[in-house]
Amino acid sequence: MHAEDRERTILAMIEKRGFVSFRELDKRLTASPATVRRDLERLQLAGRIVRVHGGAKMPDAVASGLSGVPFHENIKRNAAAKAAIGKAAAALCTAGESIIIDGGSTTLQMCPYLEGLELQVVTNSLHIVSALLPQQKTRVYLPAGALFREQNILLSPFDDDGTGHYQASKMFIGAAGVGPGGLMQTDVILLQAERRLMARAMSVVLMVDSSKFRGQGGQPVCDLKSIGTIITDHWISDKDAKMVKAAGVRLIVAKVT
Secondary structure, three states: OOHHHHHHHHHHHHHHHOEEEHHHHHHHOOOOHHHHHHHHHHHHHOOOOEEEOOEEEOOOOOOOOOOOOOHHHHOOOOHHHHHHHHHHHHOOOOOOOEEEEOOOOOHHHHHHHHOOOOOEEEEOEHHHHHHHOOOOOOEEEOOOOEEEOOOOEEEOOOOOOOHHHOOEEEEEEOOOEEEOOEEEEOOHHHHHHHHHHHOOEEEEEEEOOHHHHHOOOOEEEEOHHHOOEEEEEOOOOHHHHHHHHHOOOEEEEEOOO
16 A cells, blocks of 8 residues: 555544544554554644544544534523433433433433432533432443533543443433434544444433434434434424334334423
């Protein structure tokens, strides 16, 4: 593989996820580790990447804020539907279980119903940490990462963020959109962190209000068949409900009062 081909491959891998580890590059490129390092140095001098511990990232991948609606605005949208979805999600948890709760305005709504279950919860959201703090018997764990203040969430572009030490029975997650292409997110750093968390869970529970079936922009986190359960509100269309069931995904429809 020529230098130009290696550079194109490196840039494509970084642009797709925002970060790529040296280990991944070493597996993908037919070149020696010394050659790969020289390629990275050359791309960094050109201002196209930034070398960091363990790999390389886009120049502003960590410094920039997350794309999408700020948390304080998003939590007000479809509030009644999100509350019903949160209650239905909490009902899936069993006493003593280890779970992952990804940061989001919908996943936050399940927290009040977890009291007394003595759960072990891994979360990247400081909002969720605050909601769980009064629950004396709920154990809370945080992965490493940089703080994104608009969402109050900890995210890391690196593989070694500490999540490899956890194993959960379920992961509860939201999305920017959901459709035939699967679960979609608009930010590459968020997407990468969610994929790492998904790898630590036996099953994925997607929590989305019905409006998310109409917002399918962004990049796919996983395909629809990789999701075990989708919880949404009773305004989901028949077409979307059929799509979910056709993919073999369990559909739970929460009644909004």
